[in-house]
Amino acid sequence: MVVAAARALAGVQRVFVGVGMPNVACNLARHTVSPELELVYESGVYGARPDRLPLSIGDPTLVTGSTATVSMADLFALYLQAGHIDVAFLGGAQIDRFGNLNTTVIGDYRSPKVRLPGSGGAAEIATSARSVFVMMRLSPRSFVETLDFVTSPGHLTGGEARADLGLPGAGPELVVSDLALFDFANPEREMQLTSLHRGVTRDQARAAVGWKLRAAGVVAETPEPTPEELHLLREVLDPGGLYSR
Amino acid sequence: MAEAVAEFVHDGESLAIEGFTAFICFAAGHEVIRQQRRDLTLIRMTPDAIYDQMVAAGVASGLVFSYLGNPGVGPLHCIRRAVEKGVPRRLEVEEWSHGGMVARYLAGASGLPFYPLRSYAGTDLPAVNPLIRFIDDPYGSQPIAVVPPLMPDVAILHAQRADAEGNTHLWGLVGVQKEVAFAAQKVVVVVEEVVPAEVIRSDPNRTLIPGFKVDAVVLEPYGAHPSYVQGFYDRDNEFYLEWNRVSRDPETTEMWLEEWVYGVADRAAYLAKLGGGVRERLRPRPEPAAAVDYGRYP
Numbered sequence: 001m002v003v004a005a006a007r008a009l010a011g012v013q014r015v016f017v018g019v020g021m022p023n024v025a026c027n028l029a030r031h032t033v034s035p036e037l038e039l040v041y042e043s044g045v046y047g048a049r050p051d052r053l054p055l056s057i058g059d060p061t062l063v064t065g066s067t068a069t070v071s072m073a074d075l076f077a078l079y080l081q082a083g084h085i086d087v088a089f090l091g092g093a094q095i096d097r098f099g100n101l102n103t104t105v106i107g108d109y110r111s112p113k114v115r116l117p118g119s120g121g122a123a124e125i126a127t128s129a130r131s132v133f134v135m136m137r138l139s140p141r142s143f144v145e146t147l148d149f150v151t152s153p154g155h156l157t158g159g160e161a162r163a164d165l166g167l168p169g170a171g172p173e174l175v176v177s178d179l180a181l182f183d184f185a186n187p188e189r190e191m192q193l194t195s196l197h198r199g200v201t202r203d204q205a206r207a208a209v210g211w212k213l214r215a216a217g218v219v220a221e222t223p224e225p226t227p228e229e230l231h232l233l234r235e236v237l238d239p240g241g242l243y244s245r
Numbered sequence: 246m247a248e249a250v251a252e253f254v255h256d257g258e259s260l261a262i263e264g265f266t267a268f269i270c271f272a273a274g275h276e277v278i279r280q281q282r283r284d285l286t287l288i289r290m291t292p293d294a295i296y297d298q299m300v301a302a303g304v305a306s307g308l309v310f311s312y313l314g315n316p317g318v319g320p321l322h323c324i325r326r327a328v329e330k331g332v333p334r335r336l337e338v339e340e341w342s343h344g345g346m347v348a349r350y351l352a353g354a355s356g357l358p359f360y361p362l363r364s365y366a367g368t369d370l371p372a373v374n375p376l377i378r379f380i381d382d383p384y385g386s387q388p389i390a391v392v393p394p395l396m397p398d399v400a401i402l403h404a405q406r407a408d409a410e411g412n413t414h415l416w417g418l419v420g421v422q423k424e425v426a427f428a429a430q431k432v433v434v435v436v437e438e439v440v441p442a443e444v445i446r447s448d449p450n451r452t453l454i455p456g457f458k459v460d461a462v463v464l465e466p467y468g469a470h471p472s473y474v475q476g477f478y479d480r481d482n483e484f485y486l487e488w489n490r491v492s493r494d495p496e497t498t499e500m501w502l503e504e505w506v507y508g509v510a511d512r513a514a515y516l517a518k519l520g521g522g523v524r525e526r527l528r529p530r531p532e533p534a535a536a537v538d539y540g541r542y543p
Binding site: 019020042043044045054055056057058059060062063064065069070071072073076080081100104109110112114115116117118119120121122123124127128149150151152153156161162165166167168 | 265266267290291310311312313314316317318320325328329340341342343344345347350351362363364365366367368369370373387388416417418419420421423424473475479480482485529532
């Protein structure tokens with residue numbers, strides 16, 4: 001999952017990173033397909049070079065040795081809103097077929113069954129990043145027909161809805177899961193299966209999604225991680241196996 | 246600290262102890278708990294463990310926020326209990342996004358009636374937060390979201406150093422410290438060091454908060470623990486993981502507050518209890534910046 005996300009960052013210059021799997025994926029990409037990749041954190045860091053795997057996006061190791069550390073006002077306005085972030089990673093408790101995300105509540109907002117963390121920077125990121133990659137584990141509890149709450153706008157109701165509303169970024173373009181890969185490359189902007197990981201069948205992927213899953217014309221098999229990628233992950237970047245197992 | 250909290254933090258008012266992961270003045274939060282303030286509206290972008298503790302202690306009736314997580318670890322269990330079950334008491338929440346709160350502080354700091362930002366279109370947040378409005382771009386055709394100013398009654402802001410007048414130097418993740426200082430009615434700055442004015446004047450680009458906006462300066466070394474101050478001490482990530490465990494249960498939470506907040510007179514006592522081992526673990530190696538020469542001009 002981490003390796004697939006890293007490979008998708010080929011040629012990307014500025015990526016907005018959260019902690020966890022996206023962070024490891026971005027660092028792997030810097031060592032492989034995208035040596036020019038600069039890591040941007042919503043806490044106010046451009047060009048982070050952390051000495052250790054950060055627990056949070058505000059870790060002091062992100063600041064020391066970074067290219068620029070700026071105020072959050074500058075980060076959100078000049079770096080993100082002005083359109084300089086090529087790719088941003090997002091995830092969520094729920095995603096629907098158009099890539100809209102819920103990180104706010106399960107159940108009713110006023111008396112929620114589960115109160116989730118809320119947007120943080122996600123609403124702005126989903127609006128203004130030039131492209132969004134989603135990393136989430138595939139399950140029918142997460143990939144749902146209807147979100148309980150729309151926190152981050154994806155392709156909204158599909159088709160041209162996003163462009164009509166004037167959202168500057170292109171929205172979600174890739175979904176990386178533990179079983180398969182998806183994109184939104186059809187006129188309806190609906191999530192479609194593009195690649196199954198080794199040993200995963202179409203039926204398994206369909207069963208793990210809460211709507212009638214669409215497939216691209218050609219569904220590939222996701223290439224396995226190379227020994228080099230595995231070495232980097234397991235020995236160098238994430239030896240504790242916190243995120244890459 | 247006790248004097249500053251007694252003078253500037255009052256029941257029923259709004260309080261912002263800001264800092265984005267860094268510079269969070271836990272020492273102030275604990276003193277507010279000890280002085281048993283009530284009915285506060287707590288304002289922070291990410292409430293963090295500090296407001297989780299303060300909500301558990303019953304000081305808050307309201308919360309203004311944009312992210313309810315224990316960063317990198319999981320949810321804020323005490324706040325979640327308050328929102329889901331009204332324990333220890335009902336909590337009125339006003340929910341934004343990070344960009345929205347930054348924009349609100351900017352409006353409050355710069356005397357503007359509102360601030361525009363590219364967000365909220367296509368989301369459900371405006372339906373539950375009527376303070377988020379949309380106006381037509383007066384020069385164009387697309388609507389854009391606007392948010393109202395945020396001006397806390399009092400802000401308590403941690404930093405590396407200030408002079409006795411409150412002119413404050415800050416470096417690292419400066420977050421919204423400057424904006425909040427300008428937006429708040431009353432400002433208490435808490436620092437690791439009080440330095441002579443000449444030190445401040447030697448690097449004026451680094452003075453983010455001018456003394457005229459500061460009502461009190463409190464010297465409180467290690468005042469941000471378990472949060473951190475760039476160059477002085479590390480974030481206590483172990484504590485945040487431990488807090489995740491402690492805060493799941495109201496009883497262990499109460500025991501923690503008894504031991505670490507009510508059971509210590511002040512931050513100095515807290516530090517003595519914390520012990521030298523923790524401080525050693527959190528000590529960074531030095532990494533000074535390249536020197537900057539402003540020049541002196543005849």
